Amino acid sequence: MDKTLVIALDAMGGTGAPRSVVEAAAKTCLRYDDAAFILYGDEAKLIPLLNKFSVLKPRCTIVHTEDTVLDDDKPSVALRQGKTSSMRLAIDAVKEGKATAVVSAGNTGALMAIAKIVLRTLDGIDRPAIVTPIPTMIGKTVMLDLGANVECSANNLFQFALMGNAFAKVVLGHNNPTIGLLNVGSEESKGNDTVKAAAVLLKETKLPLNFTGYVEGSDIAEGTVDVVVTDGFTGNIALKTAEGTAKTCRNFLRQAFTDSLLARIGYLLVSRSLKKAFNKLDGRLYNGAMLVGLNGIVVKSHGGTDAIGFANAIGVAIELARHGINDKIIEEVRLSQDLSPSMPPSTPSLDDTIKIA
Amino acid sequence: MDKTLVIALDAMGGTGAPRSVVEAAAKTCLRYDDAAFILYGDEAKLIPLLNKFSVLKPRCTIVHTEDTVLDDDKPSVALRQGKTSSMRLAIDAVKEGKATAVVSAGNTGALMAIAKIVLRTLDGIDRPAIVTPIPTMIGKTVMLDLGANVECSANNLFQFALMGNAFAKVVLGHNNPTIGLLNVGSEESKGNDTVKAAAVLLKETKLPLNFTGYVEGSDIAEGTVDVVVTDGFTGNIALKTAEGTAKTCRNFLRQAFTDSLLARIGYLLVSRSLKKAFNKLDGRLYNGAMLVGLNGIVVKSHGGTDAIGFANAIGVAIELARHGINDKIIEEVRLSQDLSPSMPPSTPSLDDTIKIA
Secondary structure (H helix, E strand, O other), rough: OOEEEEEEEEEEOEEEEHHHHHHHHHHHHHHOOOEEEEEOOOOOHHHHHHEEEEEEEEEEEEEEOOOOOOOOOOOHHHHHHHOOOOHHHHHHHHHOOOOEEEEEEHHHHHHHHHHHHHEEEOOOOOEEEEEEEEEOOOOOEEEEEEOOOOOOOOOHHHHHHHHHHHHHHHHHHOOEEEEEEEOOOOOOOOHHHHHHHHHHHHHHHOOOOOOEEEEHHHHHOOOOEEEEEHHHHHHHHHHHHHHHHHHHHHHHHHHHHOOOOHHHHHHHHHHHHHHHHHHHHHHHHHOOEEEEEEOOOOOOOOOOOHHHHHHHHHHHHHHHHHOOOOHHHHHHHHHHHHHHHOOOOOOOHHHHHHHHO | OOOOEEEEEEEEOOOOOOHHHHHHHHHHHHHHOOOEEEEEHHHHHHHHHHOOOOHHHEEEEEEOOOOOOOOOOOHHHOOOHHOOOOHHHHHHHHOOOOOOOOEEOOOOHHHHHHHHHHEOOOOOOOEEEEEEEOOOOOOOOEEEOOOOOOOOOOHHHEEEEEEEHHHHHOOOOOOOEEEEEEEOOOOOOOOOOHHHHHHHHHHHHOOOOEEEEOOOOOHHOOOOOEEEEEHHHHHHHHHHHHHHHHHHHHHHHHHHHHOOHHHHHHHHHHHHHHHHHHHHHHHHHOOEEEOEEOOOOOEOOOEEEEEHHHHHHHHHHHHHHHHHHHHHHHHHHHEEEEEEEEOOOOOHHHHHHHHOO
């Protein structure tokens, strides 16, 4: 058996919490022999839940707190006032070495702000980013930033490419992932100044990055590249646009299958194949985005997900920890600094932290 | 019968040109009694095509030119060197009052650059934008800018809202369209400085604009508002992301229906209903984006569309002309200037023109 991996769980974050969190932890016990948990949250609510899942009980510690970061709390408020919140204590556990990773379905902005202040960014990384693999026509594509930074410099985008590269190696298992920069066209003349400057950095770097140039919105779903790099404003909107469109397609499909008796019978015949094809788009199965670029593994679960989705996010945290994601990122950054020592050093500030989506 | 509406057609733009353009004009003759055409392009290619469509011949004039703007021409090059191109001559026709509107499936950047220099922007509008109604779960939403301006100020976004409002009144037939500003979240604290400043302008204006606040990427497909306002970088990427995702869904569907014999039989039963539901997503049926904010009606067709799609773009131009779209926009702008006379005047420059997607 591997060494036990301890995961800190914000048991109070997300609409289904704490039930979905506890149930997800129990599911994870069945999948991973080496996982153990610290649950941060309201003991009075957690103990009765824990009693229902005998598999989880021996592998779980509860740290009681009554404070919770609310979904509409401003990140700056959550940061300054929520020092005993379940989210904060779970992140502190990673900082203090009590846990290897933290998973939360709570307020994204607050999670990013607190994680950045508590864990600090990795050496050579100015800003953390939100990254996740998303389903495409032919597999999965890693995309970042999905909303941590609404304004980015060319250098930020370059660092996102480094982190995305390491992340894709671990998560997609590709040796030399292809990297594209999201833009309004594939020609060199296209785009704003930041994107053009980032393209120059990516083209001219001596790092063995497999940068293939610009990609467009349609390339995300087509899976043209393994890593799509963009700023957090565009990335967040693109991701949510894709999710909204997929939902609309599913609704049109539902309409079609209830449109007539013939269609209803047709559905019975095709439902099994449909489920197989559309399972790839089930948001729960790719739930769990990493806040990449921090000294510690922080995974954000979708706030509205259920136990299956949250269990998937825990699985993401475990796999990233097992594969030493941060060591791989540090390696990429160190290599880039050796090759271009003029890269400006990391300069995180509180002001940066609060400017998050 | 109404007064004849003359439409100038760039017969050489787009992958199917000139055949798809001529065929589309013929289709339009069957739909609109009052439409006539000037075709700009290579006579040697156009005359044999025209001979095939007897309905079109009496309503059509050819203006010969051998020059064509290529898809990879830089806008600045097309502008300076393409003065006898089919695209340029078709736009000139609107300037000279020979035609009421122009439709082209050629290079978007060149079309925008040439149209802006030849037609100039409307009084009170600093920059044209690309606008089109897109299909949603419950109907259609007008979205702009879709790629004309990769960098926008808050004032640009405010002007896009004015133009989108007038456009939605004409195209969607709504008296008081709801307007949303595309952002990474719906809370006031979200977004970059430009979006926040635009939200203040839209909230504080004394104009009767039905501004409902921020919308997210998922709201586009859900049809939450009638008008989605955004910069051309984000808008272009969001539109293409939605198109790519819809295409992926159709592919998954195709996979499902060919997965087994049972599924194939199921398809036969459901195909009619499916077609009905997914027709709403047929790109050809909403082909035709207006370059809004110019002294003249300029409609851009998708470059890869067929005769059905191009005919739809011509239909868009005709409807916009019939409904006096530009008079309605001028009215909105004038009202906004009366109510807030401090709004900076229009200051178009060549430099602006070339910075297009």
